[in-house]
Amino acid sequence: MDDSGDSGDRNGTDARDGGREGRQRAKADFRFDDARLCFAFAGTLADRGADAPFERLARPEDLSRWAVESGCTTAAPPCTEADLGRARQLREAIQRTGRALADAAPPSFEDIVLVNLAAAEPPSTPELAPGATTVRWRGDTVGAALSMVARDLIALCASEHRTRVRICGNPDCGVPFVDTSRAGARRWCSMKTCGALAKKRAYRARLQTPADGAR
Numbered sequence: 001m002d003d004s005g006d007s008g009d010r011n012g013t014d015a016r017d018g019g020r021e022g023r024q025r026a027k028a029d030f031r032f033d034d035a036r037l038c039f040a041f042a043g044t045l046a047d048r049g050a051d052a053p054f055e056r057l058a059r060p061e062d063l064s065r066w067a068v069e070s071g072c073t074t075a076a077p078p079c080t081e082a083d084l085g086r087a088r089q090l091r092e093a094i095q096r097t098g099r100a101l102a103d104a105a106p107p108s109f110e111d112i113v114l115v116n117l118a119a120a121e122p123p124s125t126p127e128l129a130p131g132a133t134t135v136r137w138r139g140d141t142v143g144a145a146l147s148m149v150a151r152d153l154i155a156l157c158a159s160e161h162r163t164r165v166r167i168c169g170n171p172d173c174g175v176p177f178v179d180t181s182r183a184g185a186r187r188w189c190s191m192k193t194c195g196a197l198a199k200k201r202a203y204r205a206r207l208q209t210p211a212d213g214a215r
Contacts, residue, residue, distance in 0.1 A: 028056055030069050035189065037070060038153040039176050042095040043189070048174035057091075060084045063142060072145035073124055074137045083142045090118050090146055094153055098176025101157070101165035118143075118150035170194035 032040045044066060046054040057063050060079035067073040093111035100107040121143040126135050156162060156178065164179045168189040179186040188194040 027054055028058075028062075030056060030066055032070065033189075034177065035175075036152060036156060036178055037072075038094050038149050038156065039098060039178070039189075040070060041066075041091055041149045042098060043175045044091060045095075047172050048095075049171045057084060057088060063087050067140075067142065067145035070145070072148045073140040075140050077140050077142045077145065079142050086118075087142070087146055090114055090150060094149070095176065097153060097157075098165055099167060101162055102167045102176060104163075115150045115153055118146045119154055121147040123147040123151065168194050 093114040169187040
């Protein structure tokens with residue numbers, strides 16, 4: 001998720017657009033394009049394959065903002081430096097587990113422990129508002145948000161889609177994604193981000209390549 005959302009429910013299959021309506025998205029904006037909740041969280045460290053990865057969870061308040069924008073909480077939960085550190089540990093465990101799934105290899109025991117510990121926290125729970133027109137959420141905490149992220153990864157591992165996990169073909173990205181295409185030939189975490197970037201690069205390369213008749 002190098003450069004770039006779909007509105008999502010809390011089942012982990014999609015998430016809310018992290019862009020700011022009315023302006024071009026900034027590097028620090030979160031990316032949820034075409035991503036499961038767990039891998040959208042892994043994408044909070046951008047440009048993993050570059051010399052200098054970009055940290056989107058730079059401050060505790062960034063984690064609070066992610067919890068709301070992902071749809072895991074209704075209100076921004078209080079977050080400490082310790083919470084941020086635990087969140088980053090979980091994120092990297094998810095990243096490594098996603099890569100292991102993509103390689104058809106078993107995840108490490110240490111990463112499984114981290115995921116299970118996060119999932120053991122009580123998640124936010126849904127509650128119908130009067131009239132059943134909206135849903136509000138109880139238990140808006142950082143732990144609840146991380147629990148939902150970890151539970152989404154567990155649900156993925158228990159599903160047939162575990163064999164559809166791929167690593168984005170953009171070498172600067174490296175974020176896992178689930179290939180749900182009919183042909184199973186998806187290459188990018190999102191066509192709106194890394195796929196579009198690859199198309200632009202290919203187009204520029206064709207422009208710079210002289211035609212046969214011009215040689």
